Amino acid sequence: MSSFLFSNEPLKEEEHITVDNTCWDILVVDDEEDIHQVTKLVLSDFRFEQKPLRFHHAYSAKQAMDILNSEDSISVGLIDVVMESNHAGLDLIKFIRNDMANHDIRLILRTGQPGEAPEESVIRDYDINDYKNKTELTAVKLKTLLYSALRSHRDIQTIERHKQGLERIIDASSSFLKCNNVQDFASTILSHVADVMGLSDSDIYCAAAVNKQYGAGAKFQLLAASGAGIAPEQTALPDKVKSRFIETHNRKTSSKSDHEYVGYFTSQAGLETMLYVSKKGLLQPTDCQLLAFFANNIALAYDNLNLRETVKESQKELSYILGEAVEKRSKETGSHVKRVAHYSLLLAKLVGLNDYRAEIIKLASPLHDIGKISIPDVILNKPGKLNDDEWAIMKTHAQQGYEILKNSTNDILQCGAIIAHQHHEKWDGSGYPQGLKGEQIDIAGRITALADVFDALGSVRCYKPVWTLEEILTEIKRQRGQQFDPKLVDLFVENLEQFVAIRDQYPD
Template sequence: MDDFLFSDEPADVVEPEKVGAWKVIIVDDEPEVHAVTKLALSDFEFQNKRLEFISAYSGEEAKKVVDSHPDAAVVLLDVVMESDDAGLQVAKYIREVAKNNHIRIILRTGQPGQAPERQVIVNYDINDYKSKTELTAQKLFTVVMSSLRSYRDILAIDQSRQGLEKIIKASRDIFATHSIESFIEGVLQQLTSLLGTVDQAMYATSLAAGKEAGQSNDQLVVFAGRGEFESSEGKPIAEVLSSDQMDACLKALQEKDIVYKDNYLFAYCSSDYNHASMLFVSGIPEFLTETQRHLIDIFAQNMQLAYENVQLQAEIEDTQQELVIRLSEALELHSTNTGNHVKRVAYLCHALAKEIGLSDKEAELVKMASPLHDVGKVGIPDAILNKPSKLTDEEWKVMQTHTEKGFELLKDSRREIVSAGALIARDHHEKWDGSGYPKGKKGDEIHLYGRIVALADVYDALRHKRCYKEAWSKEDAQREITAQRGKHFDPTLVDVFNRCINELESILQRFPD
């Protein structure tokens, strides 16, 4: 009988170190049960992790513990405590209220008649049912080990699901400028779930640094990571890897292959272009199957392909943006010779759009479309456009038509940037109080893009020298913009302008005339 778990003389238990441990919740109203359970499992180890015990002595206390430790792996749950079905109510609470479907519930009872096994198994979502009299130390070890394996597999499946969701979501717009971040994050998560015990991963590429690949490690920059590498984005890998890891990385880079060492690996990601990328994964199992090794190889190549596709899309968008800016600058140079005005306005618009709450996509759209605001001036005679003296009333009426000419020129495009440019060209000279042109629109009748460009355009003009005036100081320009709150400009936008004035000033300094 010495092998029975519930002996008469429970011993004091020294808790294992609670670092990287599996959490086990013990729920029982008898303190000696807690002590003996801890003693029986004191040397338990699974995948190099010990057990961390958390005790609860009633059903109500157990509910609080479950809420406080949603990452617990196993709960050893007594049935009869403050009431005959207290444990069953805890089991119901875990699944239906706490919505915790991961934790493995092992029901233990000293009074099987109070909760018949068949009835309990059918009516409650538990994973095992044991009578205390049959639970020897060996049987307890076995049931906890099998429960932890199930818990591990459930977590792997859930991580796999989450990874697949991110990959599917990113795949819908894989060529969008910002989708690569979520795509790589999802791929990393998927890979780590497939390998089972991975705890850290990192993807580094020379593309992130804008350099071509060679054998020099300082050209590889961390692009995405999990674990301790999450905060390493943008850093050269030499700054985040140990010397041994760096040696393995260089070997993988030189051999253009996958290098396995200790509990980590480096996978070289091949490329059709002269770029290098590296996938690092640590905490891998001691023995990898051929299937797992094959998956690693596929993931490494697909990640590089996806990254390069998005880089190509980004290059196309950057080229498109530069083309729009250069054409607009050519028009500005022809008419007013205002240097980097178009480029500054684009970046000012982006900052204002972000600060007022537009999404990254919309802010980028305003930035890319804003250079088209004066495109209608191509239809204005040079004699009026370049007249050094004040325009006559008739000439001013002709000048004002550039807004509608720009709108008519751009409005029928199916391209998002050009369509946004049409709205901006039409509305950027309207004023909040209705005194602008061409339609005398008021308030929200003016498209938000037009309101943003109007403020950015005026602010930049005030801050720079023109043939008819000197450059205004930051304080004078800010005072004038604020004075036009609710008159020329959207009041909310003026408030946003004042909040981010320092950021706007830094943009002006980046692109001087």
């Protein structure tokens, strides 16, 4: 080792420093003080990708294990073979790879006694990255070895960051499928952008917007913005961000700088999605690649959400149209089905059903009387009380409604079949057509039954005048546990103001 420059000055114990990505951490493991001195001296001016080295010193395999257990930032380990035992270095290799399961750190064995650990068998049997005799390791060769090891570690870390980022993207993208509307979608974007980049919300500012591909650049719709102290509901954007969106719309391509990224992606529906992200620190190539993947998924998810909302709106409109057609035939108001739908949604949420199930009940409830299309006009619109024969015919509308809808595979129509069939069943078992009792009646049928009666009593019918709210409330309480589910009645009474507000919002 004649090319090494020795120093007699002992090495001072290095303080633990928090990882800040401004240097490369090197672990030197050797029981010879001179080796530590020489290694640090030779590599004192070493730079890789403009970052210096930071040394951690261990004089035995045991000390090295302690350092590795407390430091997760070590990039390269320079390890002596013979220390407290003839195979201490080899045992340390096994500990790192097997016990710690650390396969990222690059491990280089250095030995002054090659006979104790033959090179060929060591390279074959131990997961190391190089093996060198100390006598052949000149200053130039040591630096060359370190360049190679650090490049390898950097590439492994890049792959791992991509892997973790893609896992976060997959996790984030799957949550898009759970979004029921644009507002949910926007908040989902914001909650995951920082996570995809592995940062805290306070480290970045992000905003998402959509526009028509061939519309005016300034006409974009802001989905949401967050970060850097911005509230999620804020709609005002900084002028710089507005300019970036307009520039991106006009250029129709993604762009990036040291601190900013603007992703641009188009959809089959003729829309464009733009994602703006700015970071306090430098944006790494990995950041931009992950954001590009994520922004592309945002565009696809937004396209699908729009399609789902279009289908959903179509289903809702068809449900209302069918319900209103039946109501008009019986000379009742079309607003009845809208009110029943909203009452049913409110009851479903109050009773604890999830948003999807509650929405299905809302869209299906307007179909509760669909079977009345089979009832003759003379019975349907008869003023006053029906006779026994007429009442027997009228009661068939529940079964008829079920028969009309039962063969559909659509969730809304399936629920509509249940509601049509069961909304005249009663909690005490005295209802029709099946005489179901208590929880034998589907929750959708129980909910719609209460919603329908509340609205019908408060509306003009050919066979009765409008009841006052006090009269309606008295009747519903009287029917608690008889016609209606007691729990639903209690929830209705406790939240009466909300039901009255819905009635006032959709007048006849």
